[in-house]
Amino acid sequence: xxxxxxxxxxxxxxxxxxxxxxxxxxxxxxxxxxxxxxxxxxxxxxxxxxxxxxxxxxxxxxxxxxxxxxxxxxxxxxxxxxxxxxxxxxxxxxxxxxxxxxxxxxxxxxxxxxxxxxxxxxxxxxxxxxxxxxxxxxxxxxxxxxxxxxxxxxxxxxxxxxxxxxxxxxxxxxxxxxxxxxxxxxx
Numbered sequence: 001x002x003x004x005x006x007x008x009x010x011x012x013x014x015x016x017x018x019x020x021x022x023x024x025x026x027x028x029x030x031x032x033x034x035x036x037x038x039x040x041x042x043x044x045x046x047x048x049x050x051x052x053x054x055x056x057x058x059x060x061x062x063x064x065x066x067x068x069x070x071x072x073x074x075x076x077x078x079x080x081x082x083x084x085x086x087x088x089x090x091x092x093x094x095x096x097x098x099x100x101x102x103x104x105x106x107x108x109x110x111x112x113x114x115x116x117x118x119x120x121x122x123x124x125x126x127x128x129x130x131x132x133x134x135x136x137x138x139x140x141x142x143x144x145x146x147x148x149x150x151x152x153x154x155x156x157x158x159x160x161x162x163x164x165x166x167x168x169x170x171x172x173x174x175x176x177x178x179x180x181x182x183x184x185x186x187x
Contacts, residue, residue: 008126008130009067010075011122011125011126012080012122013118013119013121013122014080014118015079015080015081015115015118016077016078016079016080016086016115016118016119016122017077017078017079017080017083018075018076018077018078018089018119018122018123018126019075019076019078020063020064020067020073020074020075020076021059021060021063021064021067021074021075021076021088021090022060022064022076023057023060023061023064024060025060025076025085026053026056026057026060027053027056028076028078028084028085029056029059029060029076029085029088030051030052030053030055030056031085032085032086032087032107033047033051033056033107034051035107035108035109036105036107036108037049037051038108039108039111039146040105040108042143042144042168042169043140043141043143043144043147043168044105045168045169046059047105060076063090066092070093071092071093072090072091072092072093073090073091073092073126073127073131074088074089074090075088075089075090075119075123076088077089077106077115077119079110085107086106086107086110086115087104087105087106087107087110087115087116087119088104088105089102089103089104089105089116089119089120089123090102090103090123091103091123091127091131091133091136094137097134097135098131098132098133098134098135099133099134099135099136099137100127100131100133100135100136100137101136101137101138101139102120102123102124102127102136102137102138102180103138104116104119104120104123104147104150106119111146114153116146116150117150117153117154120138120150120151120154121154121155121185124136124154124180124184124185125185128182128185134181134182135179135180135181136179136180136181137177137178137179138150138151138154138156138177138178138179138180139162139165139166139175139176139177139178140175140176141166141168141173141174141175141176142161142173142174142175142176143173148176148178151176151178152178154180155180155184155185156178156179156180156184157178157179157180157181157184158176158177158178159177159178159179160176160177161174161175161176161177162174162175162176162177165177
C-alpha cells in the first residue's frame with residue numbers, strides 16, 4: 001500500500017499545529033523530552049533520564065524516512081499560540097491491512113489540558129481521510145491511567161485487556177486495547 005502520495009504533511013486543530021517530523025525540530029523535541037522524563041519514561045523508554053540531543057535528531061531523521069517509505073507517519077505537536085513543541089503523535093502501520101497503531105505523548109507542564117485528546121482526534125481524522133485507514137489501535141499499560149483517559153476522551157472503544165502485551169524496562173505489562181474506526185468521527 002502506498003499511503004504517501006495523497007497525504008498532507010501537517011494539519012491543525014483548535015489549539016495545535018501538527019507537522020510531520022523533521023530534523024529541524026531537534027532542539028524543541030530535546031527540550032520537551034528532557035522536561036518530561038519523569039512522566040514519559042515509565043511508559044515510553046526512549047525518553048530516558050540520559051536522553052541526548054543527538055537522540056532527538058536521530059529519531060526525527062528516522063521518522064522522516066518512515067514517512068517517505070510509507071510505513072509510519074510521525075508528527076510533532078506545536079502549540080498554536082506559542083509555536084512551542086509540546087509533544088508527538090503518530091500512526092505506524094501494522095501489516096498489509098489498512099490498520100495502524102496510534103500513539104501520543106505531551107510534554108510535562110502541558111498535560112491535563114486535553115491536548116493529547118485533541119491531537120489524537122486530529123490524527124485519527126488525518127489517518128482515516130488522508131491515509132484511508134479503517135482501524136486505529138491504541139495500546140497502553142494498565143499502569144498508565146493518563147493514556148487511558150486520552151483514549152476514552154477520544155471516543156475510542158475498549159476492546160479488552162491484553163496479557164503481557166508490553167515489555168517496559170524488562171518487565172511485562174498487561175495492556176488495554178482501544179480502537180478507533182471512521183464512524184467514531186462521523187466520517
